[in-house]
Amino acid sequence: MIVRCSSEVAAALSEGRPVVALESTITSALGLPAPYNRECFDRVNAAIRTEGAVPALTGLLDGQLIAGVEAGEEDRLLNATQKLAERDLYGAMAARLDAGVSTVSATVAIAHFAGIRIFATGGIGGVHRGAEQSFDVSSDLGAMARHPVAVVSAGAKAFLDLAKTLEVLETLSVPVVGYQTDEFPAFWSRSSGLKIAHRVETPDAIAATMNAARDSGWQGGLLIANPIPRADEIPSAEIAAAIEHGLATAAAVGATGPAATPRILAAIAAATASRSIPANLALAASNASLAAKVAVALSRLGGVRN
Ligand code: PSU
Ligand code: MN
Numbered sequence: 001m002i003v004r005c006s007s008e009v010a011a012a013l014s015e016g017r018p019v020v021a022l023e024s025t026i027t028s029a030l031g032l033p034a035p036y037n038r039e040c041f042d043r044v045n046a047a048i049r050t051e052g053a054v055p056a057l058t059g060l061l062d063g064q065l066i067a068g069v070e071a072g073e074e075d076r077l078l079n080a081t082q083k084l085a086e087r088d089l090y091g092a093m094a095a096r097l098d099a100g101v102s103t104v105s106a107t108v109a110i111a112h113f114a115g116i117r118i119f120a121t122g123g124i125g126g127v128h129r130g131a132e133q134s135f136d137v138s139s140d141l142g143a144m145a146r147h148p149v150a151v152v153s154a155g156a157k158a159f160l161d162l163a164k165t166l167e168v169l170e171t172l173s174v175p176v177v178g179y180q181t182d183e184f185p186a187f188w189s190r191s192s193g194l195k196i197a198h199r200v201e202t203p204d205a206i207a208a209t210m211n212a213a214r215d216s217g218w219q220g221g222l223l224i225a226n227p228i229p230r231a232d233e234i235p236s237a238e239i240a241a242a243i244e245h246g247l248a249t250a251a252a253v254g255a256t257g258p259a260a261t262p263r264i265l266a267a268i269a270a271a272t273a274s275r276s277i278p279a280n281l282a283l284a285a286s287n288a289s290l291a292a293k294v295a296v297a298l299s300r301l302g303g304v305r306n
Pocket of ligand 2: 137
């Protein structure tokens with residue numbers, strides 16, 4: 001197999017026990033400032049284990065794609081500074097890159113190759129505002145259409161153009177499933193005003209939807225939209241000013257392409273006096289917990305592998 005699974009992840013997969021893939025960008029300094037990146041990693045892992053599933057941190061070490069870390073490898077990924085989208089993986093493997101962190105697009109690819117069906121993140125990348133000029137559309141969207149992995153996310157980051165993001169997901173035929181919501185969540189806020197068609201109430205219903213897609217021959221993934229817990233949300237009016245500031249800061253320093261998302265996130269954290277960070281940690285833990293419940297349901301239904 002092209003992916004090196006940790007011994008724990010390999011054993012769980014071969015025995016049909018629940019596994020949840022994780023990206024490593026959000027738990028690096030590109031996603032959250034230290035020490036919150038580690039706190040995020042610890043909380044997400046704990047949330048998955050509490051539900052009885054095994055976390056599989058993805059990324060690249062010594063030129064190898066990995067799913068699950070052995071002792072000592074965790075720090076190498078938390079401290080890595082090279083962001084790898086799906087298309088960056090193959091050059092990094094050939095060049096035997098020391099360490100690189102996986103984005104959502106890279107993670108759905110690695111999870112697919114490893115046979116893991118579900119993945120928890122914070123928020124996916126999507127269509128950037130002004131994409132009609134810049135053409136900046138995250139490869140996360142296309143990757144979700146090409147790899148049979150369900151992504152649990154608190155919607156897409158609210159500094160993106162959420163309406164256009166939903167339009168592109170429709171074009172790509174990626175099913176969007178609202179977990180106990182009729183609305184596409186806006187990452188730090190539960191509400192975006194944008195409706196999604198398919199709503200489910202339970203992790204079992206998510207697993208059933210995934211199995212229906214797989215058994216019908218759909219070769220791509222699904223997006224599971226899980227709003228941030230009520231107690232942790234930042235109302236959209238409050239975050240709106242910080243988002244404008246974040247976008248302006250990134251534009252002023254010329255951060256475009258892959259550099260845009262990390263720069264915007266850092267500026268929003270600064271503009272909210274770090275209030276965006278606990279919200280980010282809470283939604284990541286909540287997504288991990290839901291993904292683990294779905295993994296447990298898949299395991300019970302006998303469909304843990306893709
Ligand atoms: N969500 C976060 N923090 C992040 C990201 C998402 O809260 O750092 C990362 C994810 O790895 C996502 C990536 O896949 O940003 C999207 O980057 P881009 O817009 O360059 O495709
Ligand atoms: Mn981009």
